[in-house]
Amino acid sequence: MxxxxxxxxxxxxxxxxxxxxxxxxxxxxxxxxxxxxxxxxxxxxxxxxxxxxxxxxxxxxxxxxxxxxxxxxxxxxxxxxxxxxxxxxxxxxxxxxxxxxxxxxxxxxxxxxxxxxxxxxxxxxxxxxxxxxxxxxxxxxxxxxxxxxxxxxxxxxxxxxxxxxxxxxxxxxxIQPKGKTYLALQKVLKRLDADTTENKDSVKIIMRQKVVVNMERLRWKNKPAEQKFVSVNIADFSLDVMDKEKSVLHMKVCVGEPGDKQTPQLGSIIHSVQINPVWNIPQSIARNEISRYASDDRYYLSNNNIKVFKKGKPVRDPEAIDWSAIDVREYSFQQQPGVKNSLGKIKFLFKNGSSIYLHDTPVRSVFKRGMRAISHGCVRVEKPLDLAFALFGKGERYDQLKRGMESSYPRAKFMGLPRPVPVRLFYYTAWLNDRGGVRFGQDIYGLDQLVYDEMQKKQF
Known part of the structure; x- marks a missing residue:
């Protein structure tokens, strides 16, 4: 020199x-x-x-x-x-x-x-x-x-x-990424790149792209600093309660349909739950679904314990309304607690700009489906009571919550968590299975290509 x-x-x-x-x-x-x-x-x-x-x-x-x-x-x-x-x-x-x-x-x-x-x-x-x-x-x-x-x-x-x-x-x-999933994806990528076949089939090309995209997602610094948090993988239809980088609770979930009902990727803090929740039905659902059901069946609203309001005042006889002939935007709908409530017996609340939350569901058969992108955007959880226990822990508050959910006379009640817990709604189309191998999932919202295309550009 x-x-x-x-x-x-x-x-x-x-x-x-x-x-x-x-x-x-x-x-x-x-x-x-x-x-x-x-x-x-x-x-x-x-x-x-x-x-x-x-x-x-x-x-x-x-x-x-x-x-x-x-x-x-x-x-x-x-x-x-x-x-x-x-x-x-x-x-x-x-x-x-x-x-x-x-x-x-x-x-x-x-x-x-x-x-x-x-x-x-x-x-x-x-x-x-x-x-x-x-x-x-x-x-x-x-x-x-x-x-x-x-x-x-x-x-x-x-x-x-x-x-x-x-x-x-x-x-x-x-600075080398060292997470288990990341290292497993690296091994898969190495095997794919070792294939010297000149005309690689389309399946391997798609698989390689999926590996590359999910490695990029794992490099994003979007996980909470706290050791315990709730993690939802939208593309896997699954929820895990993570504690010290290990899953202590795993369950199936249902997420939003592709298109304008898709569940957003977001991060927040679960601060409270509502036992026997009241469902304030969104205007889009009221306009596109509830009014149509009420038009076809005059007793649909009362049979599903749905109250109707006009300009904030209760409507005493909604069965008398011709729902096919009125402007539904003048009305609001509220489903009361009970066995038919679409939110089930509990919902988990966290601040976000999309009115998204985790909640129970009275329809248990949906968790037997493989494709569970079926909701309006919120996340239906398979084991709500287990999730509540993971967040509240053993003690009188959890026992009170459980009694409220099991009551024959359900009443809506809010309960704050002993300690707020972060929640993350992620989107991974490749992840580790129970045996430590890589599993590839469906790109239900078509987001992989967006990431891959952006990766090809010069950054910073």
């Missing part, structure tokens, strides 16, 4: 620089300005180098013991993560590294320009790779129209940490 160029320059706006130091500084600034449009967070990077006198920082630390060659090796292995190494500009990094290694000029300014190009190639590749491993290469909030899950994205601190790395290999190893 060229010790003359890599000797540290004065920091933080030195009062005077020698002519040579000014020339070296100007060379670095010139290269930085020329390449700024290709860099992530260019203004922040410029600020960092400005505070250090516009001189190479990472090359100083990592060149002598061949850590930069090792970095290019890690980038080449990005294929093991379902990513194209060129997303991290690996070819450009190798070229600039080779240029510096074989530099024969004695012109210090020219040498400085070469070092600056290598420095920025390292910064560019390392930041992009680091962010990809820790956050994914896409932002789900920009991909999905139904996504309200708190998800961390790279920020200025992510960039600053890059310049604080001491040992590059230790750092690169530390």
């Amino acid at each position: 060229h010790g003359l160029i890599l000797s540290r320059l004065p920091l933080e706006n030195p009062p005077e620089l020698t002519r040579k130091e000014k020339a070296l500084r100007a060379a670095f600034i010139d290269v930085l300005e020329a390449q700024s449009t290709d860099l992530p967070f260019p203004n922040l990077i410029n600020s960092i180098y400005g505070k250090k006198g516009y001189q190479p920082m990472l090359v100083q630390k990592f060149f002598s013991d061949q850590q930069l060659q090792m970095l290019s090796d890690y980038l080449d292995k990005a294929v093991a993560h379902g990513l194209d190494p060129e997303q991290f500009y690996v070819t450009g990094l190798k070229y600039q590294l080779d240029e510096v290694i074989h530099q024969k000029s004695s012109d210090t300014v020219r040498i400085q320009r070469g070092l600056a190009k290598l420095e920025l190639a390292v910064v560019n590749s390392l930041i992009r790779y680091s962010m990809a491993m820790q956050y994914g290469v896409t932002n789900p909030a920009k991909i999905y129209s139904h996504y309200a899950t708190p998800t961390l994205i790279p920020d200025s601190n992510s960039v600053i940490r890059i310049f604080e790395i001491v040992n590059l290999k230790i750092y690169l190893d530390s």
Whole structure:
């Protein structure tokens, strides 16, 4: 390495620089300005180098013991993560590294320009790779129209940490995803890529894409910080109560139909339940279903314990109304607690912008179906009492809840959880089964292609 160029320059706006130091500084600034449009967070990077006198920082630390060659090796292995190494500009990094290694000029300014190009190639590749491993290469909030899950994205601190790395290999190893599902998907991807058949069949192509997409989903930082949370996999029609990364309760669920009734991906906090809930029927359901049923059967409303209101006032004789001839928007409908209530005997409440909640159902046969995307958007749970026990725990409050659900005279009652529990509604089309193998599910909402297409674009 060229010790003359890599000797540290004065920091933080030195009062005077020698002519040579000014020339070296100007060379670095010139290269930085020329390449700024290709860099992530260019203004922040410029600020960092400005505070250090516009001189190479990472090359100083990592060149002598061949850590930069090792970095290019890690980038080449990005294929093991379902990513194209060129997303991290690996070819450009190798070229600039080779240029510096074989530099024969004695012109210090020219040498400085070469070092600056290598420095920025390292910064560019390392930041992009680091962010990809820790956050994914896409932002789900920009991909999905139904996504309200708190998800961390790279920020200025992510960039600053890059310049604080001491040992590059230790750092690169530390950011590799290590979850069980992720590692299992990596093994599947390796087997698929090892198939050298020129004309791979469409099934394998789709499978590989599904693996790549779900690895990306697993890189998103959207899981709660708490050790215990409720996890719903919409595409698997399943719910798990997770505690210390292990499922302590598993059950089937029903989710929203494809289209405008699909269950959104979201994250929130379950704060309370309503025992023997009252169902305030959404206007869309009232207009498209309830009024039609009432039109066909004049006793449908009373038989299903549904009260009718007009401008907030009870309607005493809804059977007398010709529901096929009136404007349903003037009415509201409320199903009272009881065995026919569509929400069953309990619903689990959490704040969200889509009026989504978890709830019981009086129709138990639906859980025998394989395809359970059948609801209006909310999530019907197979074992509501077990879920309540997992959230409340053993004690008088749970016993009170159970007695309320079992009562022959159901009355609606709210109960707050002893401790609020996070809930996440995810969408994974590949997951681990009970034996630790990978299972592939149906892409019920057609979301895999959206993620895959976005992954092909340059990010950051």
